[in-house]
Amino acid sequence: MATRLVLYFTASDHLLYRWSRRGLDFEAKFTADDLGVDEFRRYLQGRVGALVYVVADLSGEDFHEDQIPYLRGADRQAVVERRIAQRYRDTRLAAALSLGYVKDERRNERLLLASFTNTQQFVPWLEALAEAGAKLSGVYSVPVLAPALAARLGTRGRNCLVVTVNRAGLRQCYVEDGRLRFARLERTVEMDPEALAAFARAETLRIVQYLATLRAVPREGPSIQVVVVAPDEQRAIFERTLASDSRLAFRVLGMKEAARKVRLGSLVPGAGAEQLFLHLSARAAPKEQFARREERRTFILWKLQRAIVGAGAFVFAACVAYAGFEWYNVYDTRGKIEAQQRDAQDATQQYQRITATFPVPQASTELLKAAVAEFNGIAARTAPPETALAYVSHALDQFPRIELDSLTWAIERPDARAAKPAAVPAEKPAVVGELAQVLEISGRVVGIQRSDYRSVTGEVQRFADTLAADRAWHLVRKQLPFDVTPDGVLSGDIGEAAESSEAPRFTIVVARNLK
Amino acid sequence: MNLTGEELKKLLLPALAFVLLLAAGAATIWYVQSLRAQEAQRLTAARAERQQARDRLSRIAEEEREVNEKLAVFQRLKALNIIGEERRLEWVDAMSRIRSQRELLDLRYQVERQKSLNTVKGKATNVEFYSSTMRVELGLLHEGDLIGFLNDLRNSGNAYYSVQRCSMTRTGQSVTGATMAPRLRASCQIDLITILSKGAAS
Numbered sequence: 164m165a166t167r168l169v170l171y172f173t174a175s176d177h178l179l180y181r182w183s184r185r186g187l188d189f190e191a192k193f194t195a196d197d198l199g200v201d202e203f204r205r206y207l208q209g210r211v212g213a214l215v216y217v218v219a220d221l222s223g224e225d226f227h228e229d230q231i232p233y234l235r236g237a238d239r240q241a242v243v244e245r246r247i248a249q250r251y252r253d254t255r256l257a258a259a260l261s262l263g264y265v266k267d268e269r270r271n272e273r274l275l276l277a278s279f280t281n282t283q284q285f286v287p288w289l290e291a292l293a294e295a296g297a298k299l300s301g302v303y304s305v306p307v308l309a310p311a312l313a314a315r316l317g318t319r320g321r322n323c324l325v326v327t328v329n330r331a332g333l334r335q336c337y338v339e340d341g342r343l344r345f346a347r348l349e350r351t352v353e354m355d356p357e358a359l360a361a362f363a364r365a366e367t368l369r370i371v372q373y374l375a376t377l378r379a380v381p382r383e384g385p386s387i388q389v390v391v392v393a394p395d396e397q398r399a400i401f402e403r404t405l406a407s408d409s410r411l412a413f414r415v416l417g418m419k420e421a422a423r424k425v426r427l428g429s430l431v432p433g434a435g436a437e438q439l440f441l442h443l444s445a446r447a448a449p450k451e452q453f454a455r456r457e458e459r460r461t462f463i464l465w466k467l468q469r470a471i472v473g474a475g476a477f478v479f480a481a482c483v484a485y486a487g488f489e490w491y492n493v494y495d496t497r498g499k500i501e502a503q504q505r506d507a508q509d510a511t512q513q514y515q516r517i518t519a520t521f522p523v524p525q526a527s528t529e530l531l532k533a534a535v536a537e538f539n540g541i542a543a544r545t546a547p548p549e550t551a552l553a554y555v556s557h558a559l560d561q562f563p564r565i566e567l568d569s570l571t572w573a574i575e576r577p578d579a580r581a582a583k584p585a586a587v588p589a590e591k592p593a594v595v596g597e598l599a600q601v602l603e604i605s606g607r608v609v610g611i612q613r614s615d616y617r618s619v620t621g622e623v624q625r626f627a628d629t630l631a632a633d634r635a636w637h638l639v640r641k642q643l644p645f646d647v648t649p650d651g652v653l654s655g656d657i658g659e660a661a662e663s664s665e666a667p668r669f670t671i672v673v674a675r676n677l678k
Numbered sequence: 679m680n681l682t683g684e685e686l687k688k689l690l691l692p693a694l695a696f697v698l699l700l701a702a703g704a705a706t707i708w709y710v711q712s713l714r715a716q717e718a719q720r721l722t723a724a725r726a727e728r729q730q731a732r733d734r735l736s737r738i739a740e741e742e743r744e745v746n747e748k749l750a751v752f753q754r755l756k757a758l759n760i761i762g763e764e765r766r767l768e769w770v771d772a773m774s775r776i777r778s779q780r781e782l783l784d785l786r787y788q789v790e791r792q793k794s795l796n797t798v799k800g801k802a803t804n805v806e807f808y809s810s811t812m813r814v815e816l817g818l819l820h821e822g823d824l825i826g827f828l829n830d831l832r833n834s835g836n837a838y839y840s841v842q843r844c845s846m847t848r849t850g851q852s853v854t855g856a857t858m859a860p861r862l863r864a865s866c867q868i869d870l871i872t873i874l875s876k877g878a879a880s
Binding site for chain 2: 460464467468469471472474475476478479481482483485486489490493496497499500503504506507508510511513514517518528530531532533534536537538539541542544545546547548549552556567568570571572573574
């Protein structure tokens, strides 16, 4: 972290403090001449990159109220710079503090133009800082910091006067609506406390009269709040001397109390109320200050660097925060997984406890089921031939004229036998692809003349119908002694010589699907 | 404020830090999100496993009945020596015994090489089914001999006899008083199925 230095710039001498969150530590004192500048340069040699705040506490500080048209951005900046240039011959250290807008149709902006009567006294010191590579945060003045102090001291009402006993003298700052309106510094030379308190009262009355002439405060009206920060050991004297009246309402604070309110941890021995302003310049530097942008270039670049890294850190922090949220979800999911696994394990154990009572051990149950299921599958694809043979035998009992030559029983697909040539196709074809018991019956018709083809055909047809009478069986194919189908070839030899003793032969194929 | 080249160079390091922090943040999110996705998958699997276990538990009564049913079948198979290695000698004994008991005139058989039955493809079990096809030719006086033969064969055990084909034809020989000649000739194809289980239920 860069070293923070605060240079208290007065007309007589300049004091350098090192700032930390604890407070201020006195570093060095420089005379306000060339010798002091040289010493300052030597001091800065070992402190490259230090962050420096210059706080001026000079009597020669000019304040001038002005108005500019209601503008924004670069236009406003151009107008402000023109007004400053019109007001001050040397614009190197000048500031325009906004006092708000006039409540009329034009809404002009009120500006408080501020600069130092002698800006040249700053030049060698600012050059020394630039040469040393120090980062100039800005050139502030005690009045510019007064609104911040007034806010922290807890002033009531819209307007107040902040009176502090500084090393440079008695500083009076008039703050209107939280903005600096006017300030002045009166030198105090070796005054005893009573005299200092009386001087403070007298100067306060004077500044109020002056402000009344400027119409900054009403001539008649409610009392003006005056906050006075006095050395602790003189607080009682100040309180006694600064009695409130109809015009002024004094409120005296000791240094310790004021330091506590601005969160200044420790006070520098021998220093005045200026340390409150110095602390505020480093802790909460106001936007308004006197240095030009060119003089603050190193500081702005440093701020830019910090902003880039800060943005990265912010993004990283946001990512980490989001990752933390996601991690919480992961953690939550893991909890759910464990709960599910516990539940599954409980169910498995319960299942195992129950299956332990089974007639076979749990390990063999799966094997048993697999073996039997497989076996049942095989058994379902087979059938005993005895029932089929008995079925044929029962049918044959009704047809004494039919004699069998051969009988084939097989487990096969019936469609394999359905497409034989010269065969009468089945009325109800078997389901293609399914295994079935297939019976192929070949036989003869005896006791009927071969020439009586109608009787022979009728006998075979009736036999086939009987075989297919049971709905479980269906006719796959029949080959009659005489091919009477339109697709077949019908031939004959009619005559005495044509009579043959050979009985007409037929073939019938029936099938029954396996369950 | 326009920045000079020198000033821009001074911004390089912070810019690099910004990029690194951004990358680190993105990597952190990516890691945690991938972890979350993995855990979500694990949760889905755990839920499925739990559901499976719960379903199995709820079906326990049905499973008990199924086990009892299958156990009866299994024990029957075991009693018939269908489970275990092939017993070819026992088959030969059975054929001889049936022939003499049934007084079959002629009986010829041939058992082919054993082959594996892959009835359920891709199912990894500890149960293997094997089949050996036996071709039998019989001389019969009447068809009842074939039925009796098949019945005796089944009862002899040592395999599950799956008859695939049987055909009967007349021999054309007439019965004479002097000699017993077969009137029918039967030819059958029977699969002799055995089950080989590794660690079968006792």
